[in-house]
Amino acid sequence: MTRSSKIFASALLSLSLLHVAQAxxxxxxxxxxxxxxxxxxxxxxxxxxxxxxxxxxxxxxxxxxxxxxxxxxxxxxxxxxxxxxxxxxGDFQNTLYTGFAATYANGESSVTPFVEENNVLGDLDKHFDGDYxxxxxxxxxxxxxxxxxxxxxxxxxxxxxxxxxxSGEQTILIDDKSGLVNEKTGTAEGIPLNQEIQRALQAAGLGQTxxxxxxxxxxxxxxxxxxxxxxxxxxxxxxxxxxxxxxxxxxxxxxxxxxxxxxxxxxxxxxxxxxxxxxxxxxxxxxxxxxxxxxxxxxxxxxxxxxxxxxFSTISKQSETSHAAKCGYDDTPGSHLPSGFLALDLANALDLPLFDPDAYGAAIDTQAGCDIPGNSAKPADKFKAKHGKHGNGLIGRSADHPDMIVTAGGGSDLIYLTSAAGKLLVPIIVNSLLAQDYVGGVFVDDGLGSFPGTIPLNAINLIGSARTPRPSIVVSFRSFSTGCAEPLRCGAEVADGGLQQGQGQHGSFSRSDTxxxxxxxxxxxxxxxxxxxxxxxxxxxxxxxxxxxxxxxxxxxxxxxxxxxxLPGGKNVTATTTTCLYPPANLGHGAQQNEPPLFKLQPALTSQTVGTTNYFDAAGLSGRVLGLNTSGAVSCDPAANSSKENVRK
Missing domain, CATH: 3.40.720.10 (Alkaline Phosphatase, subunit A)
Known part of the structure; x- marks a missing residue:
């Protein structure tokens, strides 16, 4: 189809849809x-x-x-x-860095709130000009x-x-907190119900909670x-x-x-x-x-x-590389990854203090209770290791002015770089992430530069007009099949948070989650x-x-x-599928510096396109993401010009 005929077909479709809308x-x-x-x-x-x-x-x-x-x-x-x-x-995840302390109905506040809460959503709207x-x-x-x-x-x-x-006077809003008032603060946890709905609930013999x-x-x-x-x-x-x-x-x-x-x-x-x-x-x-x-x-x-x-996927908490997994925690089985493992491992790799944003900046000792050389506090000792209350972390010299903030989100975590010093650490952060066996993919804000082994945020529609702070780095965790005949029915993933291995989680860039x-x-x-x-x-x-x-x-x-x-009368559309390869990261070398790397980590992104709309199947490091197949992939290195010529239908 020629370009002019495509434009004509598009115009006909728009006219048809306009007639549908008018009817x-x-x-x-x-x-x-x-x-x-x-x-x-x-x-x-x-x-x-x-x-x-x-x-x-x-x-x-x-x-x-x-x-x-x-x-x-x-x-x-x-x-x-x-x-x-x-x-x-700008709703990048269930837990966000907001740039201010949002308050829950129970009176607690955090700069990394869990946004599945009506009071927090209200605070977000207030802070961002009435509509976050x-x-x-x-x-x-x-x-x-x-x-x-x-x-x-x-x-x-x-x-x-x-x-x-x-207000409850416009849209009827009923959730699992309707009618509840927080006992500690006296704050309503649900959205008010108008008189019309209250009377109807009573007539139907249904309570308001x-x-x-x-x-x-x-x-x-x-x-x-x-x-x-x-x-x-x-x-x-x-x-x-x-x-x-x-x-x-x-x-x-x-x-x-x-x-x-x-x-x-x-x-x-x-x-x-x-x-x-x-x-x-x-x-x-x-x-x-x-x-x-x-x-x-x-x-x-x-x-x-x-x-x-x-x-959805089943949770795995296994890692051979994690520092945090070598520590003992009251709420985590031995050798399993604890809640907040990414924040713990990053703070340890960067040799920077770690603080808990959900406990008013309380310090977290990343070495206590860890079975590592030279550490006298073994996991069996009375000084158990600690992690953040909800797995989030402030990393830097001060809890009030951290260099970076990590928000735990299950199958993926967000990293916000909040200082000039933090942004200078990006190469070290990326390398430390790629060295972890639980990392399935690393996605970096385009404005910070291009790094081997990573995929730009812009490539996955995470850079736009959002009002809320944008994460600098997004980490998706490793995913795999547990071995059933239909892999998407039995996907598993490493997940950050308080749930344990064998329970369920989502959030990754595996096809079982997308x-x-x-x-x-x-x-x-x-x-x-x-x-x-x-x-x-x-x-x-x-x-x-x-x-x-x-x-x-x-x-x-x-x-x-x-x-x-x-829609009735609508014509079928054509989609193209592309698997993009981004510059790989080479980890480790042989005995001589000029020998081939011991292994390389190849980032890839499989997407489909209809017109100008993109759909993302799976993305991350080849071999670490369920549903990511690099067969027939093309280079999407910004320096290469061959990607458009190799798109396959």
């Missing part, structure tokens, strides 16, 4: 986004999740779907909410254009869907399904206008994290009976919501878009259609905004696409 604006259908937190795309079949399996067969299946990296909840919530990649939203994402969300736009709106489910991502509407989470999370999730089915949907029907709603199920995520089916072992890990029950629990919730739509007479004019925020589940059904989607083109969580908001006929104005440029091929 929907006069008589729009309803939209529900159903998020199954932590559901792996490879796990949906007729046995594990019959409702989702049937839904994708009935409507549109997206077998080439993607989570946004880092593959964690609030990061993907920001993409689902706005249609932007993280370089624009700085991009309009789908729910906010729908609300402004006269739709009824609601977000129901998991604490954190539920509020992110319309985080600037905290959900039960606590469990494994599987049956009681809490059933309460939220009941609230949606018996309160919110009838309220919307009574209002007599179209609605947009997000239902964010906490399972299977919370169960997969905390299950104990294979304590300290990687098999069956998150494939045990407890996790399978959690998948069915969420599937049953979707079935009940579909039944409620039918009972209310809303099924024929309601679109349901099902997604998961990320995939492969989420996506499907759609409803009057504005094709029927019995398999969309083999790549899709991602960033595509959801632009697609649904088109269906609803509402604008989704963008400030940043890192946006998802309209999944036009999944």
């Amino acid at each position: 929907r604006e006069s008589n729009p259908n309803n939209v529900i986004i159903f998020v199954a937190d932590g559901l792996r795309g490879a796990m949906v079949d007729a046995q594990n999740a019959p409702t989702m399996h049937a839904l994708r067969n009935e409507g549109v299946a997206f077998p080439n779907s993607h989570s946004i990296f880092p593959t964690v909840t609030t990061a993907n919530a920001s993409a689902i909410a706005t249609g932007h990649y993280l370089g624009d939203t 994402l700085d991009e309009i969300t789908l729910l906010a736009s729908a609300r402004a254009h006269g739709f009824s709106t609601a977000a129901i489910g998991k604490l954190g991502p539920t509020l992110i869907m319309d985080h600037t509407a905290r 959900p039960p606590a989470a469990d494994k599987p999370n049956v009681a809490q999730q059933q309460y939220l399904v009941d609230v949606t089915s018996r309160v919110v949907l009838p309220t919307f029907k009574q209002r007599g206008k179209p609605f947009v709603m997000v239902f964010w199920a906490r399972d299977p995520d919370v169960t997969q994290h905390n299950q104990l089916d294979s304590r300290y072992g990687v098999a069956p890990g998150i494939n045990g009976s407890t996790s399978l029950a959690a998948i069915r629990n969420t599937d049953d919730g979707l079935q009940q919501l579909r039944a409620a739509l039918k009972a209310q007479g809303l099924d024929r004019n309601t679109n349901i878009f099902v997604t998961s925020d990320h995939g 492969f989420n589940f996506m499907a759609a059904v409803g009057p504005d989607f094709k029927r019995n259609f398999v969309d083999v083109a790549p899709t991602s969580n960033a595509d959801i908001a632009p697609t649904l905004a088109t269906i609803l006929g509402i604008p989704l104005e963008a400030k940043g440029k890192l946006v998802g696409r309209i999944i036009s091929e999944a």
